[in-house]
Amino acid sequence: MKAFLLLEDGTVFEGNSFGMEGDVVGEVVFNTGMTGYQEVLTDPSYCGQIVCMTYPLIGNYGVNLDDIESVKPQVKGFIVRELCQTPSNWRSIESLNEYLRRNEIIGLEGIDTRELTIILRDKGTMKGTIVTAEKLTEVEEKLDKLKKYTIDNPVLQVTTPEIVHTAGNGLRIALIDYGLKKNIVRSLVRRNCDVTVFPATATAEEILAVNPDGIMLSNGPGDPKDCRFQIDNIKKLIGKRPIFGICLGHQLTALANGADTEKLKYGHRGCNHPVKDVEKDMTYITSQNHGYTILEDSLDKEVMSVSHINMNDGTIEGIRYKNSPLFTVQFHPEASPGPGDTAYLFDEFIEMVKKHKKGA
Known part of the structure; x- marks a missing residue:
């Protein structure tokens, strides 16, 4: 069936729908990865967004049970130049089309994704709607709806509703879930860590109570x-234990230290x-997914x-x-998708924790 993408500047793209049919509104962004569409779909950092893949052929290796980064797709919509209808991979259990239909995600294929990407680069990220219709x-009514659209409390939409414990026989790590990818947990478990995942709403006192x-x-x-709650919470945690922050955790830590x-x-x-x-x-070549950055002139040197x-x-x-065992990065050292070039940061974190524990 036909489908359209309408951007808030009035630009219209016509293509065909896949996955679920219907209407969806979100922030339209682009991802430049050649592979990793399944990890992209299930990355909670994409909550509230319609993702356009710049690589032209998507879906060629299907969908499997191993490469998901959360329990379900987190995107609002998915845009590709060409959808592969006949995937070929020994791990594949279903096609991308079947996966999105089963999870009620609207897809759009057949538009010029290069042109869309150029528009977003020139004009900046903007809101959009995918409409399945002939x-x-x-x-005008749809443009008005776009202008009113906001993403309300996305962290609270994707965080774990309860504490989750993954047993290990090494260091005890408290992992605060603002929308984590599963490979962060996997990366810690591979280093023999005992991992306890806390909701984003957990207080500093609740986190420290498990003696991580x-x-x-x-x-x-x-x-x-x-x-704001999470920023205030980080202020209470700084200096109490060694801390490693990734992506949003990186930004929140900077804000907690007076940066902008x-x-x-x-x-x-x-x-x-x-x-x-x-x-x-x-x-190093890194995996990234973020729309905000820390301003260098706001740092307390x-x-x-x-x-x-x-x-x-x-x-x-x-x-x-400089004043506590704490470092953060904007990119994703756990990758998924992407290269593992910067996985050494997990090892640096483990060494920092061991050193602090020995000194304590």
Whole structure:
């Protein structure tokens, strides 16, 4: 069936629907990864967003049970140039079309995804709606609906509703779930950690009550400045245990230390972003998914130092803190999808926790 994408600037793309039919509204963003569409679909950081994949053929290896990053797809809608209807992979259990239909996600294929990406790069991320219909009618009414659309409390929509414990025989790590990807837990478990996942609503007192050796702050969706409770909570945790923050956890920690953030024009989303580790003088290819960045001129240089820099646009990709065992990064060292070049940061976190525990 025909389907349309209407952007808030009035631009219209005509294609065909797949997955579920209907209407959906969200923030339209693009991802530059050549593979990893299943991880993208299930990444909670995409809550409230319609994702356009820039690689032209999507769905060629189907969907499996191993590569999901949360229990269900988190995107509002999914846009591809060409959908593969006959996937071929030994792990595949269903096609992408079947997977999205079963999970009630609206898809759009057959539009010029290059043109859409150029528009979003030139004008910036904007709201949009996918409409399954033979003709696009009542455009003005739909544009009015787009302008009123907001993503309300996305962190609370994706965080775990209860504490989840994964037993291990090593260090005890408290992981605060702002919208975490499962591979963060996997990365800790592979290092023999005992992991307890807490909801984003858990208090500092509740987290410290389990006597963790270290604390991790996960990725997640939305504007970090909307997470006022979480920011105040991080203030209470700083200095109590070694802390490692990823993506949204990186931004919230900076805000808790008096820094400021702003929205990027079109964000960083993909698994091919070059980032320089300043101390190592090495550049790594990283997986990223975020729409906000920390402003360098807002950093308290007595407390914070930039540890990683984005080689495309010079934005901050990592911060180390001088007054406590604490560091954070904007990219995803757990990858999924993407390269594992920066997985060494998990090892650095483990060593920092061990050193702090030995000193305590």
